[in-house]
Amino acid sequence: xxxxxxxxxxxxxxxxxxxxxxxxxxxxxxxxxxxxxxxxxxxxxxxxxxxxxxxxxxxxxxxxxxxxxxxxxxxxxxxxxxxxxxxxxxxxxxxxxxxxxxxxxxxxxxxxxxxxxxxxxxxxxxxxxxxxxxxxxxxxxxxxxxxxxxxxxxxxxxxxxxxxxxxxxxx
Amino acid sequence: xxxxxxxxxxxxxxxxxxxxxxxxxxxxxxxxxxxxxxxxxxxxxxxxxxxxxxxxxxxxxxxxxxxxxxxxxxxxxxxxxxxxxxxxxxxxxxxxxxxxxxxxxxxxxxxxxxxxxxxxxxxxxxxxxxxxxxxxxxxxxxxxxxxxxxxxxxxxxxxxxxxxxxxxxxxxxxxxxxxxxxxxxxxxxxxxxxxxxxxxxxxxxxxxxxxxxxxxxxxxxxxxxxxxxxxxxxxxxxxxxxxxxxxxxxxxxxxxxxxxxxxxxxxxxxxxxxxxxxxxxxxxxxxxxxxxxxxxxxxxxxxxxxxxxxxxxxxxxxx
Numbered sequence: 001x002x003x004x005x006x007x008x009x010x011x012x013x014x015x016x017x018x019x020x021x022x023x024x025x026x027x028x029x030x031x032x033x034x035x036x037x038x039x040x041x042x043x044x045x046x047x048x049x050x051x052x053x054x055x056x057x058x059x060x061x062x063x064x065x066x067x068x069x070x071x072x073x074x075x076x077x078x079x080x081x082x083x084x085x086x087x088x089x090x091x092x093x094x095x096x097x098x099x100x101x102x103x104x105x106x107x108x109x110x111x112x113x114x115x116x117x118x119x120x121x122x123x124x125x126x127x128x129x130x131x132x133x134x135x136x137x138x139x140x141x142x143x144x145x146x147x148x149x150x151x152x153x154x155x156x157x158x159x160x161x162x163x164x165x166x167x168x169x170x171x
Numbered sequence: 172x173x174x175x176x177x178x179x180x181x182x183x184x185x186x187x188x189x190x191x192x193x194x195x196x197x198x199x200x201x202x203x204x205x206x207x208x209x210x211x212x213x214x215x216x217x218x219x220x221x222x223x224x225x226x227x228x229x230x231x232x233x234x235x236x237x238x239x240x241x242x243x244x245x246x247x248x249x250x251x252x253x254x255x256x257x258x259x260x261x262x263x264x265x266x267x268x269x270x271x272x273x274x275x276x277x278x279x280x281x282x283x284x285x286x287x288x289x290x291x292x293x294x295x296x297x298x299x300x301x302x303x304x305x306x307x308x309x310x311x312x313x314x315x316x317x318x319x320x321x322x323x324x325x326x327x328x329x330x331x332x333x334x335x336x337x338x339x340x341x342x343x344x345x346x347x348x349x350x351x352x353x354x355x356x357x358x359x360x361x362x363x364x365x366x367x368x369x370x371x372x373x374x375x376x377x378x379x380x381x382x383x384x385x386x387x388x389x390x391x392x393x394x395x396x397x398x399x400x401x402x403x404x405x406x407x408x409x410x411x412x413x414x415x416x417x418x419x420x421x422x423x424x425x426x427x428x429x430x431x432x433x434x435x436x437x438x439x440x441x442x443x444x445x446x447x448x449x450x451x452x453x454x455x456x457x458x459x460x461x462x463x464x465x466x467x468x469x470x471x472x473x474x475x476x477x478x479x480x481x482x483x484x485x486x487x488x489x490x
Contacts (some may be wrong), residue, residue: 061206064218073182073489074220076199080206088214114215 012155012163015126015142016043020050022140023093023124027051031091034058036108037079039097041127041156042163047095055090058083060105065107081111088116097155101138127165129153176299176305182490185297185310187484188319189360197364200482201329207485209398212248214375220485221250224281229271231257231287231311236449237313237323240473244480250282268292269299276300282309282484290316290353309487317353321482323448324357327475328365330468331403333475334444338362344371344397345388347407347429347456348378350418354448355407358435359463373397374429377418394429398438404466406431406447409456422455432458436466444468 019081032055035044041059059082063075094108109121130140131149147153152168174191178184183196210216226245230238238254245252257271266274285293293312300308314320315422324406328338335341349355349372362370365388372383373391384390391397398404409425419425431445445457445466452460461467 064206064220069220071488074203074485076203078203078206080209082209110219114213114217116214 009153009167011145012126012165013046015165016046016052018054018127019043019124019140019142020047022142023047024062026049026139027053027123030055031093032056032058032085032087032109033093033095034060034083034112036096036104037061039126040095042120042155042157043097043124043136044095046142046163047124056083057155060094060108060111062104063105065111067103067107080146083112083115084100086116087112087118089119092118092124093122095124098153099123099128099136099138099141100131100153102132102134103116105136106134125137128151173296175301178490182241183486184301184306184485185293185312185488186321187293187297187312189321189324189357189364190319192321192360192364194364194366197325197328197361200325200479200486201332201440204329204475204482207247210476210481211386211477213473217247217249218481219249220282221245221248221488222489223422224250225279226250226252226282226284226484227275227280227473228252228254228284228313229257229275229286230255231285231292233313234286234314236473237286240476241311241313241322241480244477244484245284247283247477248481248484249468250484257334268295272296273303276305276308280308282487283313284311284313285474286313287315290318292316306471309490311483311487314353316454317351318356320353320357320448322476322480324361325483326472326479327354327358327405327446327448327480328361329475330446330472331444333471334468335402338367340363341367342369342371342400343367343403343405344373344391344401345405345407346373346394346397346431348409349374349380349383349407350380351410352407356386358405359388363387371397375419377427387437394435395438396436398435401439402443404431404436404439404443404445406445406456406457408448409452422452425458426455428456430454430456430458433460433464436461446472449473451461 033044033048035041061079061081063078123138124140125138126142128138128144130146150170154166156164156166176185176187228238242252292315293310297310312321345355370388372388373394447469451457
């Protein structure tokens with residue numbers, strides 16, 4: 001699988017900082033962040049620390065709510081969703097690494113509503129790569145680019161915890 | 172011959188028995204069950220995985236608990252559940268098992284959960300579905316005769332892993348009426364497959380199958396010796412309804428020698444856990460002081476059982 005040079009992409013850690021700064025002014029004291037496994041949780045951890053939020057960080061594995069379950073079956077590496085706060089009446093910000101078709105966000109919203117009725121749901125992503133198949137829009141996106149459908153944009157974490165964006169092209 | 176439980180890609184197609192199930196599939200089921208335990212804590216205790224699927228509970232033998240837990244598992248996955256109590260329906264009018272299955276398949280069933288008094292009945296149904304090119308229908312064995320009860324075995328493994336973490340350092344004792352128990356067979360296969368170094372079987376000679384040592388277990392007839400330093404005690408129910416002829420002098424006699432009392436349990440490790448598949452016969456195989464005591468994990472077994480059954484149904488429906 002050919003890989004592009006990481007140099008052509010912005011630095012992921014810097015994008016996290018920029019994202020936090022853009023979000024800061026719009027936060028409510030009760031706002032909770034929910035990261036989507038796996039990359040979204042890494043970004044949400046950075047944002048949660050930088051923004052100093054009081055509500056504990058939530059995480060979701062949306063495998064149970066995905067619309068391609070009938071085609072692909074149960075994901076072999078499931079992680080439990082963890083939402084240790086009352087969803088009912090709270091402003092929620094869903095955090096993901098890359099926004100693409102919008103299907104993951106649709107699944108995440110369905111799952112969040114099964115915990116209760118939030119006051120609002122917003123979306124923050126590191127990168128919006130275009131290619132939407134559902135009417136989903138991020139309120140905050142630290143970076144925007146247009147990629148074709150055979151290119152995969154992934155967030156990776158190395159052993160020291162550093163985040164890096166990487167492009168992979170399907171053969 | 173291909174394992175009748177696996178499809179041509181080596182994935183789980185039906186769950187019929189733990190015997191012969193590869194370790195990686197057992198582990199995958201236990202891993203998948205963990206996130207399902209959290210669903211019960213939510214405001215909406217439902218996941219959409221089996222939305223639009225029809226699950227038929229075919230119980231040719233009565234069982235309240237197993238049927239209920241399968242029903243809850245399927246409903247938490249958003250399936251439509253149809254309960255058929257066959258003993259009061261068509262079979263009593265003379266319909267054969269496979270005719271019943273064909274009729275229900277014609278109603279667009281997606282999954283059969285089968286409990287039958289005859290060993291092998293779920294195999295027969297699975298074979299029939301595969302032979303008639305109805306591979307999209309999955310079969311789960313919910314207990315067949317004296318043969319197997321795989322979801323019970325799996326939920327027991329989930330419970331052990333929850334409390335003890337590592338199977339490879341454990342000594343586990345299975346106690347009581349092994350002869351009539353399909354649960355015991357499933358447990359022993361699962362324990363050995365997962366690498367438990369010492370599995371013991373404790374019971375009177377009349378209630379142990381003659382070939383029990385072939386299962387790779389150590390056999391004890393003395394309860395105190397058998398429980399010495401074990402980490403896990405898996406009690407079995409004395410199967411009064413399966414008992415034909417005089418295998419035991421009396422249930423009081425059985426309690427005296429094989430009933431789990433606090434003084435017998437004292438021979439096990441101080442942090443041993445006590446399990447029971449239910450329904451319990453208090454004062455026959457287990458003393459109330461143990462059943463309600465600090466070592467018992469009998470009620471958590473029931474809760475974990477729902478998550479394990481949800482995992483099995485989701486994996487099957489996705490394959």
